[in-house]
Amino acid sequence: MSNPVKRHKGPAPRPANDNSNLRDRLRAARIGWSDAIFGAIGWGAAMALSAQAWLWLSMAALTTHYWSITALVFCGAALAWPLSLASFRFIAFRRSREAAFAAAFLCLTLFTLGVTAVLFAIIYRNFYAQWHGDPFTKLWLLQLVFTSAAAVYQFAVVGVRLYLPLGVAFLFGASFMLARANGRRMPPRTGRFS
DSSP states (O other): OOOOOOOOOSSOOOOTTOSSOHHHHHHHHOOOHHHHHHHHHHHHHHHHHHHHHHHHHHHTTOOTTHHHHHHHHHHHHHHHHHHHHHHHHHHTTTOOHHHHHHHHHHHHHHHHHHHHHHHHHHHHHHHHGGGSOSTTSHHHHHHHHHHHHHHHHHHHHHGGGGGTTHHHHHHHHHHHHHHHHHHHOOOOOOSTTO
16 A cells, blocks of 8 residues: 655745745845934933943942043944844844844844943053054064953953943833834845745
């Protein structure tokens, strides 16, 4: 007794791990200038407000670097916004709202902290450059690498506190809004299997 094999009629099935093609994801990841500029200003202002709140709550803003810390946090968050938004849209393309929320939370956190840490490392390195060796020598390269690594470590230990308590609330709010907006902006499928 042999069972006849049933042939699949219609388009070839999609692999289980493929929910879109790369071209669709890249198209969805593009951001407009208004999203980039207004979002960067809003996200930067939110993180600057968070840093100011922490400075007021922890030390009553009794520091000579109050405005420079605020400017650093604002610039780091503003520069991180377009990168976060593009990577979020790439990752969360045609995903559920919960997955989109997780992607937004992760992208905003990593890019905001990463870009701000890099800016802090540049400022930190420029301060210590006066004691470094001649440019582009082996000693200079070692000093550059270790000074930058020390700055990133110092920001990770000391600077992350600037985002508490308001930064986490702003992060949840922004992630929720991005996840909600992601569900409404589903571009049409243009791949082979659509």
